[in-house]
Amino acid sequence: MDNDEKKQEDFISTVSHELRTPLTSIRGFAQTMLSSWEVLNDDDKKKFIQIIEQQSNRLINLVENMLSVNKLQSFRDKFIYKSANANTLIEPIVQIIKHQYRNHSFEIDFNKKIPQILIDVDKFQQIMTNLIENAAKYSNEGTKITVKTDFSDSPDFVSIKITDEGIGIKPEDFEKIFAKFSRIDNPLTRKVQGSGLGLYITKALIKKMNGDVNLKSSENGTTFEILLPVENVENQAKKRYGSREA
Ligand code: ADP
Numbered sequence: 001m002d003n004d005e006k007k008q009e010d011f012i013s014t015v016s017h018e019l020r021t022p023l024t025s026i027r028g029f030a031q032t033m034l035s036s037w038e039v040l041n042d043d044d045k046k047k048f049i050q051i052i053e054q055q056s057n058r059l060i061n062l063v064e065n066m067l068s069v070n071k072l073q074s075f076r077d078k079f080i081y082k083s084a085n086a087n088t089l090i091e092p093i094v095q096i097i098k099h100q101y102r103n104h105s106f107e108i109d110f111n112k113k114i115p116q117i118l119i120d121v122d123k124f125q126q127i128m129t130n131l132i133e134n135a136a137k138y139s140n141e142g143t144k145i146t147v148k149t150d151f152s153d154s155p156d157f158v159s160i161k162i163t164d165e166g167i168g169i170k171p172e173d174f175e176k177i178f179a180k181f182s183r184i185d186n187p188l189t190r191k192v193q194g195s196g197l198g199l200y201i202t203k204a205l206i207k208k209m210n211g212d213v214n215l216k217s218s219e220n221g222t223t224f225e226i227l228l229p230v231e232n233v234e235n236q237a238k239k240r241y242g243s244r245e246a
Contacts, residue, residue, distance in 0.1 A: 139166025
């Protein structure tokens with residue numbers, strides 16, 4: 001088997017597994033409700049429908065992630081650059097995720113003086129959602145997640161840091177986590193769902209927007225720092241004449 005065939009086989013087996021698990025669960029709960037409707041109480045029914053909703057969301061996320069990967073690879077992905085304020089965009093994203101992870105605490109630490117950045121707003125939202133959700137997924141309930149914006153060491157970039165108090169990532173896995181379909185085995189990754197596509201997409205989108213991502217981690221938690229270009233004359237020109245390829 002050549003390398004491409006091996007990759008294709010791995011891909012099909014990962015995707016089939018990722019699709020089968022939620023589909024089996026959706027079918028199982030729907031069948032139980034249909035066959036036992038009269039004996040189930042309202043609380044049980046509600047619980048089952050919630051599981052069906054969660055598992056459907058998992059499928060939608062997987063399909064959206066796979067479409068993103070496909071677009072990224074075929075260079076069909078169009079970036080619409082706009083000048084935006086990172087703080088204004090991040091705030092509602094944190095509010096939504098806070099709602100989903102009610103047992104974590106979320107702290108916002110915004111520097112109100114940061115300059116405007118030059119980004120594609122949809123892609124920026126996708127990046128922030130991935131990183132903040134990961135911070136919650138890979139840390140225990142009751143811990144804190146901080147989202148901090150600030151100037152960076154370079155005047156050309158704004159810094160956004162997402163810090164969790166979670167399980168951490170070992171230095172030898174730093175590169176691996178950004179690879180397609182790669183997940184690091186540990187008790188929390190076994191418990192939480194994921195396709196291993198999020199960070200691959202996140203990094204590719206950041207690079208395409210001429211930004212960068214740094215990672216610091218220990219057993220006490222992890223910080224992902226993303227650097228995104230400020231809106232200035234030079235970056236305006238990049239916007240007009242196309243961005244660097246990832
Ligand atoms: P997914 O979350 O779908 O598994 P990602 O590409 O977003 O995929 O992440 C890849 C892997 O990196 C995760 O499976 C997890 O092992 C690790 N990881 C990501 N974010 C964190 C984090 N904040 N803390 C610890 N591990 C993380």
